Structures are given as structure tokens and as C-alpha cells.
Amino acid sequence: MREEERDKWYQYHNEKFGIPLEYLRREYEEELSGKVPVDAPLEVPDRMDTYYKYSYGQQSRFFRELRENKKIYGAKCPQCEKVYCPPRAHCSLCYKPTEWVPLKGTGVIKACTVQYFTTSAFIKKLPFICAYVQLDGTDFIMMTNMEVEDVSKITVGTRVEAAFRDERRGTITDVYFRPVD
Amino acid sequence: MKKVAIVGMGTTKFKARWVDKTYFELAFDAAKMGMEDAGLGREEIDCAVYGIYNDFFQRQYQPDAFVHDYLGLGLKPMVRVNSGGATGGTALRIGYSEIASGLYDVCLVLGVEKCADCYNYELQTATPEVLRAILYTADMTYDNPAGRTAASGFALAVIAHKEKYGNPTEEQMAKVSVKNHFNATKNPIAQSPQVITVEDVLKSRKIVEPFKFYDNCLYTEGSSAVILASEEMAREITDRPVWITGVGASADYVMPGNRPNIHTFESSRVAARKAFQMGGIQDPLKELDLAELHDAFTGTEIMAYEDCFFCEEGQGGDLIDNGTVMPDGELPVNLSGGLIGCGHAVGATGIMQTYEVALHLRGEAGERQLKNARRGLVQSIGGTLCTWTVCLVLEREE
Numbered sequence: 001m002r003e004e005e006r007d008k009w010y011q012y013h014n015e016k017f018g019i020p021l022e023y024l025r026r027e028y029e030e031e032l033s034g035k036v037p038v039d040a041p042l043e044v045p046d047r048m049d050t051y052y053k054y055s056y057g058q059q060s061r062f063f064r065e066l067r068e069n070k071k072i073y074g075a076k077c078p079q080c081e082k083v084y085c086p087p088r089a090h091c092s093l094c095y096k097p098t099e100w101v102p103l104k105g106t107g108v109i110k111a112c113t114v115q116y117f118t119t120s121a122f123i124k125k126l127p128f129i130c131a132y133v134q135l136d137g138t139d140f141i142m143m144t145n146m147e148v149e150d151v152s153k154i155t156v157g158t159r160v161e162a163a164f165r166d167e168r169r170g171t172i173t174d175v176y177f178r179p180v181d
Numbered sequence: 182m183k184k185v186a187i188v189g190m191g192t193t194k195f196k197a198r199w200v201d202k203t204y205f206e207l208a209f210d211a212a213k214m215g216m217e218d219a220g221l222g223r224e225e226i227d228c229a230v231y232g233i234y235n236d237f238f239q240r241q242y243q244p245d246a247f248v249h250d251y252l253g254l255g256l257k258p259m260v261r262v263n264s265g266g267a268t269g270g271t272a273l274r275i276g277y278s279e280i281a282s283g284l285y286d287v288c289l290v291l292g293v294e295k296c297a298d299c300y301n302y303e304l305q306t307a308t309p310e311v312l313r314a315i316l317y318t319a320d321m322t323y324d325n326p327a328g329r330t331a332a333s334g335f336a337l338a339v340i341a342h343k344e345k346y347g348n349p350t351e352e353q354m355a356k357v358s359v360k361n362h363f364n365a366t367k368n369p370i371a372q373s374p375q376v377i378t379v380e381d382v383l384k385s386r387k388i389v390e391p392f393k394f395y396d397n398c399l400y401t402e403g404s405s406a407v408i409l410a411s412e413e414m415a416r417e418i419t420d421r422p423v424w425i426t427g428v429g430a431s432a433d434y435v436m437p438g439n440r441p442n443i444h445t446f447e448s449s450r451v452a453a454r455k456a457f458q459m460g461g462i463q464d465p466l467k468e469l470d471l472a473e474l475h476d477a478f479t480g481t482e483i484m485a486y487e488d489c490f491f492c493e494e495g496q497g498g499d500l501i502d503n504g505t506v507m508p509d510g511e512l513p514v515n516l517s518g519g520l521i522g523c524g525h526a527v528g529a530t531g532i533m534q535t536y537e538v539a540l541h542l543r544g545e546a547g548e549r550q551l552k553n554a555r556r557g558l559v560q561s562i563g564g565t566l567c568t569w570t571v572c573l574v575l576e577r578e579e
Contacts, residue, residue, distance in 0.1 A: 019302050020302070020303075023302040023303065024302075026305075027302065027305075041200045041201045043200070046240060048237060048240065056322070059322070084438075086320075086322070086323045086436070086438070092439070111337045111340060111341050111443060112337070112340075113333055113336040113337055113340055113389055113390045113391075114387075114389065114390040115328070115329070115330065115332075115333050115388075115389045115390075116386070116387040116388055116389060116390075117309075117330070117332075117387075117388045117389065118309070118312060118328055118329075118330055118333075119309050119310075119312035119313040119315075119316050119328065119330065120301045120304075120309040120310050120312070120313045121313050121316070121328065122328030123304070123309050125328065128328070130327065130328070130329045130333040130336075130337070130389070132337065132437065132438075132443070139438075140436070140438030140439065141437060141438040142323060142438060143319075143323065143324045143327045143329060143437075144327055145327040145328050145329070156344065171326060172322060172323050172326050173326045
């Protein structure tokens, strides 16, 4: 490839995938130099993605209450009286439609660990706590992460309370948990 | 039900990256080896079951169709299964059913996985991007946004187990790592053969409390295949059949909030119990000669000793301390090196484990051959906090 063709190649992939030009140059300079044997494995950039306009279905109220009212709701089975959070529209054991019940937003850490390595999407937040929290008034646990100054302060039994982000988007990350002082 | 035998098998090397092969080319290599081992051509395969885990890894949805095409098996029935880390075990279970039902006589069960085509350009490494692709298998609405990894999910279970029973300790976990890396030094297909010490493991960098670097399996690319046949066909094909005499499977609640506890893997206990019932095994520690257990993490291998009833609940740590699971112990575990030493090519892993046990039962395991191996166990687990488990009991011809 001639130099101007190479520049176009970098530009195209930079615009298509959002991979910075310096990384593309670092990874593909040798390949594009024309010095690589014709039978050598050839690597190219790619990305898989899909846009959504996703429906929460019968869980919709849970996310609207988070976003609009800073409220956490559970879902109570009228037969076995178990309260689900994360909520579900039907009790999976009794097969009865559940009823919405407001929760206080306080809870307790049931299990926790500290992550020192993670996926590309979260690597800049390390280290952080990965924990199961059981909200008061519910019978289930939910996964959460906690970014705290001192990770050693979070242990099984730590009492936590819900806090809400200023900018809420109708996703589970509108709410996060922090230890009760 | 008809009796089902393994009549042929093959595997590629397990490597961090097969840059010179696509997933269907890797599958071809394993299938060819398996067919050659059985002395069969593609025309004699009646049907196929493919174990392929992650479509993002392959950069292809419905990758099974392209494997099937490349293997020249067009117009034969096939199905692809995906049960996370237990994909290989599940593929074998479905392959078993194809033959046991009498519907088909010869079934190719093949697992394949790429992963390191995923790439993080900034960090110049595959793993964080591999983990991102995996995280799409966590509940997308509630769990995915928490940034957890497979390791952190299993770490929570190990921590809960330790809180209840006082083990596995970090030293016990380190011993499992030393054992499995060492076992891999005798396995020519292994990705991570290493002679390391307990100290090396304890000193290695933290990944997720309490796992250090050497407590984790590595991501692997590779393909493994076995060919299953009915008894009638097996007698024609081979004089060294390996019989599948027990099959157990279970799938637990994936949202762990629906489970009564997280310090044990109930799906593993159900699957092992079923497989042992079917195989007529009362005391697995005495009646099994070897086991390949799903050691994605050292701590979960120790939990698997209990979940497979090698000991009472809470006593798993003793089995590594007293040498029971060492190569010269009463019940050697992971002579292949397991996922930690041999590697974890997800869809292929359960089939690689089966290949390993069958190799010993056929007396063809070379330097690491276990003397007089008659009966072995394969445990294949996968999913958030061990959603799926498949257990298989394999026996040699008497």
C-alpha cells in the first residue's frame, strides 16, 4: 500500500470503529508496509454492535420509579408473600402475578469481593467491590458494585443504603449503594 | 436406551491464540483427527452436535452452520448447544441422547472456541475484551452494569464456602494451582505447563479476592471432538470402545437471589448424584480411578470435590492437603492439567476433559498414563455461579 492509501485505511477504521489513529498505526503498520509474506495470517479491525429501543416489558414501572421518583420497588407474590428485587411480574414458583411494593432502600451486604481486574468497559474503575445486597423487605439478593475509598470497609453484614444519581436514565445504575455511616 | 460408546476422538493443541486458523478450520482439524481415530469417513457420520459458546468470540452468530459446512456434513442433521463453560459437557449429553434414543448410530460431538480475536487496542491485550464479550451472558438489565466477571461470581461462592467451613484456604487453592500446572507439563496439548510453587501462586498479582493470577484458568483457543456410536456400530468400528455409563445434568436458577445459598453449587450435586445413580456408583472416591473436574478457579476445584461426593460437605480442602487428588493419590484429579494447566477453550473444554479420561481408559495417555484406569468422571460446569453442570461417567471395555 502507498502511504496515502495507508492514511486512508487508518482514517476509515478510525471513523468506523472509533479506534484512535495511534493504536491503528501501532497494530497495523507492519501489515500495511507490504513486507508481510502473502500467506501469513491477516488480521483486520472489526466490531459487532446493534442499536436497540429496548422495552422493559412488565418491569417498566421499576425503572420509571427509579428515574422519576428515586424510589425502589419490589414485587410481592400474593400467594407465598416473597418479595422479589430485582422485580418480576410473576412469582416463578407460584405462577401468580406479583404486586408492586415500595422498599425503604436500605439493606445488607450478603457476600462481597474486591475486583482488581475486569472487562474493558470497567477497567478504569478498579479496584471496586462486587457484592450481593439484600434489600430490607425482600427475600432475594441483587448484584451491585461499589466504588469506595477503602475497599476493606465493606464486608458481609455491612449495612447499606440506596443513593440516586443526579442524572438518571432509567437503568439500574440510576441507583447505587453506600455504607450507612 | 441403547448403550453408547466413544469410538474415536481428536483434539487440537490448546493455545492462547491460533492466529493462523479460524474457528471452523480449528474444528476441521479436531474432526479429522477424530474420524481418523475411529477409521470413519464423513459419509459415515449420521449427525453432529456442536458445542460453541460465545458468538462474539467467533465474530459470528450461528457459527455451527459454518462448521457443519466446512466439515462436509451438509444434509445431515445437527444442533449447536451453548451452556457457558458447560457447553462441551452439554454437547456430549445431547450426543449421548442422539445415540441412546436409537435415532442415530454415529454422532460427531465437537467443541470449538476462538476468543483472542477479541482485542483491547488501548491495553494491547485480548483478555479485558474477552471478559466484555462474556459479560453479555450476565443478566443484561441488572448484572451486566455491575461490571462483574466470571471470576468475581465464583469468588463470591468461594468466600461464602470459606466463611461457612473455614476452607478453601489460600494455601490449599495454591496447591491446586501447583498440581494442575505441573500435570500440564506431561500433556502435549496443554497451554500452560509450568513448574511453580505455592509461594509463586500466593505472590502472583490479585485478580479478584481471594484469587491471584495463578488461581485462574486462562482463555484458550482450540477444538476437541469425540465420535459416539451405538453398541452395535461400536463393535464394528473399534476394539477399544470407551462406554458412557452415567450421564447427569442440572441447571440451577441463574439469578442467585433465587437460590437458598451460594456456598455450594447445587446443580453440581444434582448432576453428580444422577450420573452416579445411573452408573451404579455408591462411593465415588473408591469406585472412580480418575476425574477431570472443571477447575476454572482453584477454589472451585476444591468445592467440586465436595459437589462430586469425594468427601463430606466442607471437607474439600483436606483432599488437596492429604494428597488424595494428586497424580499418585487415591483419586487423581485433572491429570490433563485441567482448565488451569491445559486451558479453557470454552466450547471444547468438556470434550477435551472427556478426551483425557478416555485416553487413560484406553491406556494411551503416554507419560501421564494412570495405571489400570477403569472408570473416570468428567464434570463440566458453566454460567453465573455454576448455572449448569453436566457429569459423565466413562468406563473402559472389560
